[in-house]
Amino acid sequence: MTRRINVIGIGLGAAEHVTGQAIAAMNEVDVFLVPDKGESKSELLDARRQLCSTLISHSRWELRTIIDPERGPDAQRDAAQYREGVAAWHSARVAQYVAQIAALPDDAVVGFLVWGDPAFYDSTIRMVDQIAAQIDVDVRVIAGLSAIQVLAAEHRIPLNAVGEPVHITTGRRLAQEWTPEIGTVVVMLDGRLACRELVNRAPDSWIYWGACVGMPQQRLIAGRLAEVIGEIERVRAEVRAELGWVMDVYAIAPAPLGR
Numbered sequence: 001m002t003r004r005i006n007v008i009g010i011g012l013g014a015a016e017h018v019t020g021q022a023i024a025a026m027n028e029v030d031v032f033l034v035p036d037k038g039e040s041k042s043e044l045l046d047a048r049r050q051l052c053s054t055l056i057s058h059s060r061w062e063l064r065t066i067i068d069p070e071r072g073p074d075a076q077r078d079a080a081q082y083r084e085g086v087a088a089w090h091s092a093r094v095a096q097y098v099a100q101i102a103a104l105p106d107d108a109v110v111g112f113l114v115w116g117d118p119a120f121y122d123s124t125i126r127m128v129d130q131i132a133a134q135i136d137v138d139v140r141v142i143a144g145l146s147a148i149q150v151l152a153a154e155h156r157i158p159l160n161a162v163g164e165p166v167h168i169t170t171g172r173r174l175a176q177e178w179t180p181e182i183g184t185v186v187v188m189l190d191g192r193l194a195c196r197e198l199v200n201r202a203p204d205s206w207i208y209w210g211a212c213v214g215m216p217q218q219r220l221i222a223g224r225l226a227e228v229i230g231e232i233e234r235v236r237a238e239v240r241a242e243l244g245w246v247m248d249v250y251a252i253a254p255a256p257l258g259r
């Protein structure tokens with residue numbers, strides 16, 4: 001027998017986001033390995049535990065938290081230092097995962113529950129590849145509903161203008177990558193609303209912003225960038241004050257989408 005790893009996209013916390021394929025893959029799992037990111041993210045851990053209780057029909061599953069290694073100060077790093085920092089952090093996590101998995105029975109199925117879809121700004125597949133380079137495992141990946149898709153659905157828009165591209169990037173890279181010809185840009189991992197830097201360069205762009213999309217606390221704002229940026233800042237600060245954290249994602253397009 002070979003141990004198996006199921007990398008499962010779970011959507012954005014609601015049981016209704018989890019596909020039938022993901023539920024079947026969750027039901028195969030004996031041990032879920034979940035990084036413990038500390039107090040501020042414990043709600044995400046609770047959401048995963050709740051999903052397992054709701055969607056798994058056997059009782060042998062177990063959720064094991066793995067203490068997340070120290071990540072270091074990303075904001076002060078340049079791009080090369082950032083990549084090195086992330087690589088070191090992944091290796092430290094991988095070492096912990098390998099130790100846990102190697103101690104399991106040969107026929108065990110291990111699960112990684114990935115927020116959204118594993119294909120977007122998530123390192124689980126890269127880490128599982130590193131695990132597979134060290135121990136014998138079969139790997140399956142199950143797609144999930146991403147914040148990108150839920151943002152578009154909740155705003156009732158297609159992301160691309162007809163025949164035009166969609167560019168997905170991070171807040172960190174937005175200002176350097178944006179050009180008038182780029183089409184729609186979807187921005188994730190933006191802790192400081194980098195779109196503020198486009199207000200003077202592209203005030204007539206259209207922004208579709210969402211915090212906590214697909215969750216009970218969801219907030220949505222859409223409009224001309226220069227006109228709505230102040231409201232987005234205010235609502236974003238409100239959500240952060242209320243929850244202690246905020247996850248937001250937005251799309252910026254040269255003109256309103258879907259009209």
Ligand SMILES: C[S@@+](CC[C@H](N)C(=O)[O-])C[C@H]1O[C@@H](n2cnc3c(N)ncnc32)[C@H](O)[C@@H]1O
Pocket residue numbers: 012114115116117118119120121122145146147148187188189190210211212213214215247248249
């Ligand atoms: C590490 S990435 C993970 C993305 C995830 N794999 C996905 O497919 O949505 C985290 C970023 O996703 C976005 N995000 C995730 N969940 C979100 C939510 N419920 N509402 C708004 N943005 C969210 C935010 O931009 C956040 O900074």
